[in-house]
Amino acid sequence: SAVISQKPSRDICQRGTSLTIQCQVDSQVTMMFWYRQQPGQSLTLIATANQGSEATYESGFVIDKFPISRPNLTFSTLTVSNMSPEDSSIYLCSVDRGVGEKLFFGSGTQLSVL
């Protein structure tokens, strides 16, 4: 298994501001994934972050809105920019530790935008 620490655990933000979410893993991993879980909806992949390269974004998500950093093999950040109430959601960091066990998740960041 993997230990994933995600900060902050929750935040309440004002419209138009930005929030950066941090994800720290207890060991080196190649790929880190950022998911969004909106109320009553499925977990949706935002982007895949590889160390040393640009993140790969899924359809419907853009770098200007969700910039991602991946400075080393154990850390990543996701920024939610210019927030609106529609961005209120749980944001989850996850890693893949190999064949047979798929995706370990952090505890998530509960974001509310007023």
Add this chain to the structure above:
Amino acid sequence: EDQVTQSPEALRLQEGESSSLNCSYTVSGLRGLFWYRQDPGKGPEFLFTLYSAGEEKEKERLKATLTKKESFLHITAPKPEDSATYLCAVQAQGGSEKLVFGKGTKLTVNP
């Protein structure tokens, strides 16, 4: 487009009352099907991976099965601590690491 549908959306059971959760999927070649458990305020916790039709996996009171179109999570003699939301996800063949999730089944087990 790959899709995952879980049913029912919510299920209430009495302690000891066995039942099954369903996960129907449409995917362009299945690479793997995954079950997770999610408790309130926490991230999903990995339970099982299934790769091919006919495969079964067990863990304590849970057993996951897979056919070519759906997967079942059987819960035998559940306890209140089994209460959680159970998520199903699929990964398609083709090299992408992306998982497509269903909306989940919220299970409540009453003592």
